[in-house]
Amino acid sequence: MPLTSSITPYDPEWPQRYAEEAERLSPTFGSALQEIHHVGSTAVPGLAAKPEIDILAIVTSGSIREEWTRAFEALGYRRGGDLSPGHHFVKRDVGGVRTHKLHVCREGHPAIARMLKFRDHLRRHPADRLRYQELKLALERENADGIHKYLADKAPFINSLLASLE
Incomplete structure (x- = not known):
């Protein structure tokens, strides 16, 4: 069973795609919006995603x-x-292809710190970024059970890396 999309080499247009979508989405939240961030693998220069x-x-x-x-x-x-x-999780598909994933978190939610800390660490540490990329590519090659299995199999790496930063 395939993932929602195939992993591809880093695309330098991803930050611009984020900026355009953040601008489209931000008015939706009105004064409740505190911050908006590009997270996940597409937010890490050089990382396949x-x-x-x-x-x-x-x-x-x-x-x-x-x-x-x-x-x-x-x-x-x-x-x-x-x-x-x-x-909360919201997703956008265009032409049957997933293009965006929106995480809406209440201020102080622990997922916020996890997402930002993981992203920032991978941006600053090329060796960990490469290890994570190799893991993702291997999981994609071996995947027979879809996105949920892929995400579950990435979790130990992410949890271990975040625990080492505390």
């Missing part, structure tokens, strides 16, 4: 408001499952 732009929106509100859901739908997004209380 699924060409799906991950965006982290940090908000003061505890849950996605009904008007946000309608605005996301108007922008081509649909709700995914909530990843935990206060961490």
Whole structure:
């Protein structure tokens, strides 16, 4: 079973794609938006990734408001499952291909620090970035069970690296 997209070499256009989408999305949140960040593998220069732009929106509100859901739908997004209380997931596909993933997290949610710390570490440490890339490529080659298995199999590396930073 394939992933949502194939892993490709780093594309220097990914930061611009993030910036354009962040500009489209930001008005949706109004004054509840505290910060918006490019996260995930496409936010790490030099790292091969699924060409799906991950965006982290940090908000003061505890849950996605009904008007946000309608605005996301108007922008081509649909709700995914909530990843935990206060961490909502929204995704956008264009022509049947995943293009963007939006994480909406309430201020102070632990996922915020994890995403930013992991991204920043990989940006600054080429050896860990290469190890992570090799793992992702191997998992993609061996994958027979789809995206959930791929994500689960990446988790030990991510958890171990983050634990070593504490």
